[in-house]
């Protein structure tokens with residue numbers, strides 16, 4: 001039976017995120033976006049609202065909420081600003097859920113509990129200056145030396161790089177396989193930002209997500225204890241792809257929030273602005289753009305909620321998540337471009353929010369798998385060239 005109704009718990013999370021966006025994000029976003037500076041009140045407010053670990057089980061310090069709730073929170077936060085949703089994408093999607101799924105109990109005690117309570121922040125370091133889509137092109141290495149791995153390398157375009165306490169870092173542990181570009185030579189580690197040899201810094205001059213922290217991380221002869229290897233040597237690629245399954249889901253849901261923000265801004269403006277003696281809401285070509293936003297929001301939402309349903313059941317969701325992310329980001333880009341159009345010259349100014357939506361929408365078709373990578377994935381699924389097996393480890397099934 002298909003059930004589109006949300007549970008009371010899901011609605012409570014949605015309302016909490018909506019309230020946070022209305023109180024903490026929207027009133028000041030123009031200033032922080034202009035200043036290219038994160039809002040210092042955001043992380044404390046998210047912590048206070050229990051939004052930093054709400055879909056982590058209670059035994060690890062979270063609230064045990066389901067993955068549809070995660071999507072709803074992402075939608076509401078991105079309605080406020082993309083950078084706020086990015087916090088959930090990274091801290092929960094790319095760090096906490098993978099640690100919950102792949103890490104040992106000892107690692108979870110140390111590296112999940114404080115993250116679920118929001119006392120510590122997690123990040124995800126896969127991309128490097130020379131390798132994004134081409135994951136096996138990454139150059140970082142972790143060479144075993146007694147009880148440590150010696151980690152060297154540089155990560156680039158890392159969200160929350162400057163504020164994170166822990167990173168999931170990916171590096172080659174098998175140098176022969178590195179030469180052969182065989183991804184079974186990659187491993188995943190939990191690295192503390194306080195470890196000697198770790199340094200971070202911001203990236204300046206970004207097109208969008210300007211109120212978000214995006215930076216680089218350098219690892220220079222960092223001694224990472226062997227206990228910080230996640231799961232097993234050689235499983236890093238699989239873990240990275242699992243991380244992306246969760247991160248992409250949050251991007252898809254967040255993009256729905258961006259489309260809704262475009263639609264609402266356009267509805268309001270089209271009843272205020274008059275041309276040729278009529279509100280522009282009465283012009284059919286303006287209606288067309290608003291109708292497309294409405295449709296884009298609805299089918300983006302259906303797709304991420306299908307992926308969320310699969311996650312809640314503990315079923316492999318890679319294909320559905322990639323489709324949801326691809327479609328939602330495409331729709332968000334179109335909605336934001338049309339929102340600028342509906343506003344005319346005022347859309348070209350930061351007096352109104354739609355130019356920020358336009359710049360932010362662009363980022364989502366680059367990170368967590370570019371538009372082209374998802375296009376190829378969907379084509380390969382359709383052509384039967386790509387098939388997913390049930391993973392040996394997947395998200396725990398959650399009560400709703």
Ligand SMILES: Cc1cc2nc3c(=O)[nH]c(=O)nc-3n(C[C@H](O)[C@H](O)[C@H](O)COP(=O)(O)OP(=O)(O)OC[C@H]3O[C@@H](n4cnc5c(N)ncnc54)[C@H](O)[C@@H]3O)c2cc1C
Nearest residue numbers: 124125126127131132133134157158159366367368370372
């Ligand atoms: C705001 C922001 C936040 C980010 N946060 C993180 C983070 O927290 N952690 C992290 O690890 N990374 C992060 N990234 C990096 C992001 O994941 C990468 O930018 C992305 O994977 C693309 O890699 P690239 O930029 O190296 O582009 P490239 O891989 O160099 O691609 C360049 C172009 O070639 C196309 N292309 C590449 N390969 C193919 C192919 N086989 N077929 C067809 N076309 C192809 C791409 O689609 C793209 O158009 C972030 C990026 C941004 C912009």
